[in-house]
Amino acid sequence: MMRRPVDLGDPDRLYTVTGGRSRADDEKFDLVTLVVSECRPSPGMQSEHVRILELCRHPIAVVEISAELRLPITVVRILLSDLLSTGRITARHPRVARSHVDLPDSTLLEEVLHGLRNL
Amino acid sequence: MDSAISELPARTPLADSAETGLKIVVVGGFGVGKTTLVRSVSEIRPLNTEEVMTQAGVGVDDPAGLTAKTTTTVAFDFGRISLNDRMVLYLFGAPGQERFWFLWDGLFSGTLGAVVLVDTRRMSDSWYAIDRLEHHRTPFVVAVNRFDGDHPVFSLEEIRQALSLPAQVPLIECDARVRSSGKHVLISLVDHLHELARAREMTP
Numbered sequence A: 001m002m003r004r005p006v007d008l009g010d011p012d013r014l015y016t017v018t019g020g021r022s023r024a025d026d027e028k029f030d031l032v033t034l035v036v037s038e039c040r041p042s043p044g045m046q047s048e049h050v051r052i053l054e055l056c057r058h059p060i061a062v063v064e065i066s067a068e069l070r071l072p073i074t075v076v077r078i079l080l081s082d083l084l085s086t087g088r089i090t091a092r093h094p095r096v097a098r099s100h101v102d103l104p105d106s107t108l109l110e111e112v113l114h115g116l117r118n119l
Numbered sequence B: 001m002d003s004a005i006s007e008l009p010a011r012t013p014l015a016d017s018a019e020t021g022l023k024i025v026v027v028g029g030f031g032v033g034k035t036t037l038v039r040s041v042s043e044i045r046p047l048n049t050e051e052v053m054t055q056a057g058v059g060v061d062d063p064a065g066l067t068a069k070t071t072t073t074v075a076f077d078f079g080r081i082s083l084n085d086r087m088v089l090y091l092f093g094a095p096g097q098e099r100f101w102f103l104w105d106g107l108f109s110g111t112l113g114a115v116v117l118v119d120t121r122r123m124s125d126s127w128y129a130i131d132r133l134e135h136h137r138t139p140f141v142v143a144v145n146r147f148d149g150d151h152p153v154f155s156l157e158e159i160r161q162a163l164s165l166p167a168q169v170p171l172i173e174c175d176a177r178v179r180s181s182g183k184h185v186l187i188s189l190v191d192h193l194h195e196l197a198r199a200r201e202m203t204p
């Protein structure tokens, strides 16, 4: 398979997309946080925000948004923070803690096993 | 055997009831079959994305980066398995080389566990990944992707020795192109995780 790099485009554009910020509150959005839009895009909205709201009409993971928009995870997290803080999206965070010592419990793993066996 | 080369749909939406995302990471050297394994079990065609890391000084990959600082790009692909109407498992195929591990904490913390994919013609390619996983205390299984005409054929015991794998780490064979085989790899990992969880839960 050919690796298709995400087109970062011109750095100035990225700067514009993110309003010049370089970090989002990373803790809020995991790669597999599922995002759902709470409203339709409105006129005058930034085009990336419009695309995200359209993608999130059904739940979609942060990493899928990144792939669809061809923007790095960091940039997507910043865009999502904007939408979250204005109530335009909601986020369903993963249950498994973001810590290496907090391992998932056996009940959750049994559900995973059951799902895999049914594939 | 079922074929993995059947057509996968482009991105289809998740169920509206989906609420819990889970992750499993497949690591291994270049060309070891990571993307093939992800594709064989995924319900969508594998997608590709990147993360950009800003860093001071080390590993100059992208001199025309976003800022004056050094930026490094790490690409990875992923697939998806809807386990039930609430839980969805994301499977990431990630290169095991050094710069990737800079991102481990940021992207793959909270992963259920990892699959180390090994090609016996280049076993040393997986040493680093195994080392890092042990260091991060991420539970993992090792899957040997048997390429056709793999000569000589090492036994699993020989492979275990070559990788200095402790006895408790499951070591299995697979054919990454075959869906049932990929599924077996995932089940072996989750079985292993389940055993670890049970053992932990029994300890007061």
Ligand SMILES: Nc1nc2c(ncn2[C@@H]2O[C@H](COP(=O)(O)OP(=O)(O)OP(=O)(O)O)[C@@H](O)[C@H]2O)c(=O)[nH]1
Residues within 6 Å of the ligand: A001, B028, B029, B030, B031, B032, B033, B034, B035, B036, B037, B093, B095, B145, B146, B147, B148, B174, B175, B176, B177
């Ligand atoms: N004969 C054989 N070929 C395989 C097997 N698994 C993968 N391949 C082939 O090996 C090549 C590399 O597989 P990929 O899945 O792209 O490997 P990868 O680890 O994703 O590679 P990179 O992302 O480039 O590091 C492809 O041409 C596959 O079709 C296998 O079990 N047997």
Ligand SMILES: [Mg+2]
Residues within 6 Å of the ligand: A001, B034, B035, B036, B077, B093
């Ligand atoms: Mg690949």
